[in-house]
Amino acid sequence: MNKKISVLLFSIIATIAILAACGNTEEKKVNSASAEKETATSETRVIEHVLGTTTIKGTPKKIVTLYQGATDTLLEFGVKPIGVVESWAEQPIYEYLRSDLEGVTIVGLETQPNLEEIAALKPDLIIASQVRHEEIYGQLSQIAPTVVSASVDDIYETTSLIGQAIGQEDQAGKLLSDWESRVADFKEKIATNENYPFSVAVTNYRADHARIYVQGFAGSILQELGFKEPKNLQGQNLEIVKLNDKETISQMNADIIFQFMEDDAAVKKTYKEWSEHPLYLSLDAVKNEQVFTVNEIVWNLAGGIQAANLMLDDLYTHFKLEK
Incomplete structure (x- = not known):
């Protein structure tokens, strides 16, 4: 009888010990998860940028983007902003981003954001640009x-x-690494073309003038891909060349011209007049039928990494290269 009691007591004690151990393990898991969550919430980072340093606590969830490229790029991180500025065309939001930005608040123009609307959203992060927002940086930082x-x-x-x-x-590193891999692939494939590297002009017609985007979004990407600047503009470190009269058309001269323009009567009139001018007809790209119209939003107005990949898609297609 005593032996049975001893066995029973031992079993009870063992069971209690096991339950206590399990309880401690579960408590540790809960405490560990809570600690990780608290760390993520309370983590502080100091970000250096062109206008100074900014301290960010935790992981921002309510983000406002004040330029097109930031809106485009933030979505590639799987993050939807709560507020964006109006698009330059296809207002209020570019069609290629519209489904991803359904329900977001428009907080004014890129050149003139509405500070009251931004403040009303109570964001925990604002992404701005020096070229557009340097004068209101102090006010934005107060929000x-x-x-x-x-x-x-x-x-x-x-x-x-x-x-x-x-x-x-x-994720930022991965996005840029993936981009650089695509650039390397494109350069390797297009290098088999005996005429590569081509000189390229990216042109834009307005109601009263024309422009050549030597640098900027499209120009910088083309140069990263190994293309050369327009023949008469090489080595001058230019960004945008404004052509105020038809006598300057020769600055467009290149092996290939990629052009875009608004669907506007005045713009079309300018293009017709310029494209019939003898100087235009003497351009290498024109004589060799190498003038192509491209999507202005992708090639010029969007400015983010999604748009860069869409532009590269266009170039793969244009040169009949396998992606």
């Missing part, structure tokens, strides 16, 4: 932590800045 890019069309700067600001540096 929420604000990080600033130097330009509006540098995909490397915008992607890296956003990655730092939202704590996704690894």
